[in-house]
Amino acid sequence: MLTNQTITRRKSRRSFSKIWKEHGAKYLLIMPFAILFIVFTVIPVLASMIISFTSFNMLEAPSFVGFRNYINLIVNDDVFLIAVKNTLFFALITGPISYLMCFVFSWLINELTPKVRAIMTLVFYAPSISGNAYLIWKLIFSSDMYGYANSWLLRLGFITEPILFFDKKEYVFPILILVQLWLSLGVSFLAFVAGLQNVDKTLYEAGSIDGIKNRWQELWYITLPSMRPQLLFGAVMQITASFSVSQLSIELAGFPSVEYSGHTILTHLHDYGFIRYEMGYASAIATILFFTMLFTNIIVQKALRRVGA
Known part of the structure; x- marks a missing residue:
């Protein structure tokens, strides 16, 4: 049986x-x-x-320390708290703005003819894959009179001596935000362009019969719901990009930046992981960053799923 x-x-x-x-x-x-x-x-x-629960210097075997790394991060590491503040503020500004920029520019480009659309897509996408992007902005904000920004400001009479852009705290963060926004039209932008191309055109005809009267109603009731997979993908990519700023800050503001004005969680991770080789401490930083990004992604995706619903 x-x-x-x-x-x-x-x-x-x-x-x-x-x-x-x-x-x-x-x-x-x-x-x-x-x-x-x-x-x-x-x-x-x-x-x-x-x-992250160990003390590990890559030369000796890891030794278990419990939550000591996390306690030191939150209680004793003042630079980490500065990095958290900078990262959250940076992500709060560049994340939504870059996301909207990707969609708006892709929406405008989608209205062009195929040949012009291909050229404009390349023009907007090129900065995100340019290997010399940092060099361009270094030339613009060079601290001597030969920097383009200083040269224009001196010529127009707004200043009498060159501004030390990366040696003064009040200039570093706005410049990093500006450059990050310039670099933000990357994979999300391409995904939005592709999503707009794949929207079923018959939906617009059906919408006009059902009472949709203008482009804004088409956008809200047809375009956005039809692009929901691309919108979710773009959100993940933009959140990841806004939280993972490191090389940009190091290349432009130096390492460490003046008064840690350009210091982020990822640059702090770079410091402990690749310079000090305190891998347990660096892993604790990486774990906090991972869960911060995961939590933010969950919230944003839940909000986007309601678009056009």
């Missing part, structure tokens, strides 16, 4: 074989990516979380 456990096992085997027959080819196609994702993303993240 068969037991309930045996019957359950047989049913599960049949269901697994049935699923594999129906979707086995799909699983095989995604398997290489899944393996790479697990090996190079999931496992390192989990390892970082474990190491």
Whole structure:
């Protein structure tokens, strides 16, 4: 007589074989990516979380210290608190603005002819992949009279001597925000352009019959709901970009920046991970940043799912 456990096992085997027959080819196609994702993303993240509870200098075996790294970060590390404030403020400004910029520019470009649209897409996307982007802004905000900004301001009579842009705290952060916004038309921008191209044109005809009278109503009731996957993807990319500013600050403001005015969580991680080799402490910083980005992504995606609903 068969037991309930045996019957359950047989049913599960049949269901697994049935699923594999129906979707086995799909699983095989995604398997290489899944393996790479697990090996190079999931496992390192989990390892970082474990190491965050240790003291590890890469020369000696890790020693368990419990929550000491996290306590030191929050209680004793004043520079980390400055980095958190800068990062949150930076993300609060550049995240929403860059997201809107990506959508607005893609929406405007979508109205152009195909050839002009392709050229304009390349023009807007080029800064995000330019390897010399930092060099351009270094030339513009150079602290001598030969910098373009100082040269124009001196010529127009607004100043009498060159401004030391990256040596004064009040100038560093606005410049970093400006450059980050200039670099922000990247993958999200391309995703929005592609999403706008794939909106079913018959929906606009049906909408006009149902009472939609202007472009704003078309945008809210047809375009945005049809682009929800691209909107969610763009949100993830822009949030990630706004929280992960490091190289920009190091290249323009130096490391460390004056009075830590351009210091972010990621530059703090760079300091402890790649300069001091305090990997346990650096892993604690990375874990806090990871959960901050995860929490922000969840909130933003829940809000975007209500668009056009």
